[in-house]
Amino acid sequence: MPAFPAAARVALADTQLRHNLAHATRTIRDKRAAVVGEVAQWEALRLAGAAVKESALLDLDRHLEQLEERLTAAGATVHWARDAEEACAVVAAVARAHGVDEVVKVKSMATAEIGLNEALAAEGIAAWETDLAELIVQLGGDLPSHILVPAIHRNRAEIREIFRREMAAAGRPAPDDLTDEPAVLAAAARAHLREKFLRAKVGVSGANFAVAESGTLVVVESEGNGRMCLTLPEVLVSVVGIEKVVPTWEALDPLLRLLPRSSTGERMNPYTSTWSGVTPGDGPQEVHVVLLDAGRTRALADEVGRQALRCIRCSACLNVCPVYERTGGHAYGSVYPGPIGAILNPLMKGVGQAGPEGAQTDSLPYASSLCGACFEVCPVRIDIPSVLVDLRAQVVDAHRGDRGVKGEAVAMRAAAWSFSDARRLAWAERASGVAGRVLTRLGRTTLPGGRRAAGRLPGPGAAWTGARDLPAPPRESFRAWWARTRPTQEDDR
């Protein structure tokens, strides 16, 4: 995956994508605003939600041990996974033990993050996505572009095309009279997937929350595909990030009130399922839970950044982000796009790593205008702008020892040199005034208000001006103006 600026440039050139995204983000923003407005003490609810998650994180080791103990007592088998490979190996081993060549999946960010489908495919096991949007992405051979609505970048005509072309190879084909009506498309997906639900032996899920005190896992969804996967198969494997833990059953309260309103703009999502281990006579009789680290402890060690682990994956920050709205999710090169992805990825992977993947990760803290809309909308009050700024500092620090001259460092050093001496500063101001006079006459663009600006500069300024206008500096510095006008004003007295 290329670094964000390169990927964003490609995305920005796709007018269909920008149209789909603008429509989708505006629709969700409006719905969310309406239902959040209904809650009298939304701010107090946010504070409670943030506090619940924060207290869970600050005592994570104890809660994890308790969760393991309660789940085991309820008949589940608990596995721990240091990284993605270990987690995938556990799921594959469970599937192999039951001799299956397919599993049905609930939409889950954790399993997308660890590349579970690819890992299972390498073992000859097909992992069927059963969320409608994930199905569209999977059949289209595509990547998700939004946390909540992974196929947000596709319109109905594109979806119809994908269903007609790809459904037959994956199971029940799309009907011949398939139109691009959303209800017709959803009905085709229902028929296609029901076949798989009814015969599936192994289901795979994530979890939105895991209650330490009671060993209860919680999955929040809309379509009922989650209920199908959690209920019908004989065996269930849930891959749960260690940050999903909440201490008590009552602690779910603010989170279950914040999540649906923030994500889909509903008072409550259509279906929430909770279960603790095995229930005799009801649902899967063999239950596995994989507790996944995969970089979460690295993020937890970052005193500024650990708050990112509060994230409940509502995706409200994506929908308000001016950068996301224009580039879409693919440019972030990760299953966690948007503002939260711009901090989660560097926190979990670490900054300053060598190679193109390292460069891609290091580019993410800059994929933001720092406007702060993401912080304002976040239901658990993750201060994303502050974490972004802190991560930018970490990226710069990580590269201090690099070879080669960096334009930014040279410019900063030059600024420090001229600001530290009055005579040097006066000289610099005169030089800047000359530049201003030249630019006013020759500037290539005019800013709103009539001020002239330079387009793309040559040399070390090229990277900065490639995406910004450089306004013409004032022709006269403040000190020059003061010296020139002061005597006149005194004469006026």
Place this chain on the structure above:
Amino acid sequence: MSAREEVLGRVRAALADVAPQARAAVAPTAPRVPERPHHEVVDLFCERVADYRAVVERCAVDELGDRVAAALAGAARVVVPPGLADVALPPGLTVVVDGEPDVLGAAELDAVDAVVTAARVGIAETGTVVLDHAPDQGRRALTLVPDLHVCVVREEQVVADVPDALPLLDPARPLTWISGPSATSDIELSRVEGVHGPRTLHVLVVADREG
């Protein structure tokens, strides 16, 4: 070192800077909706459930049989959980009791048109019905595979908001929170009902016996 030991060790190392009193800090309580008379809570519940395009009807105890019969009009095969005692089902239907003698397989459930169950709690603020899958509500699959779910909620089971419901629910039991019929908004964000779960949810709110 086992993965368990290593992950727990990393967690402890990552939290080395956290003072013990910060760990013990108590979270602020989430705000509650203002108290109001129970009949208003029930009104709000009906309004909010209907808002999800579910069918909502209120009735007295002695009307319940007729209302269930009307709700099941058009269905030929109906499944009920073994413990649904106080709901009389209309004649002329094929009624299957789950677990008497056998529990239904997934394919058998798929051949059923409707299901009738009780509920554990109703939540007014969010228009949610919560099932705790006690004998009068049946296994989780029962209310999932058939296309019509008729759910009987007694007025006294309705509470104002989520924090009122949680203490009434046992986290050791499987629970299903249902807010309207199954729905998706994955295609251009236009809402479509009934993707994988029941396409119709019919909630019957039964007045208290004394009322």
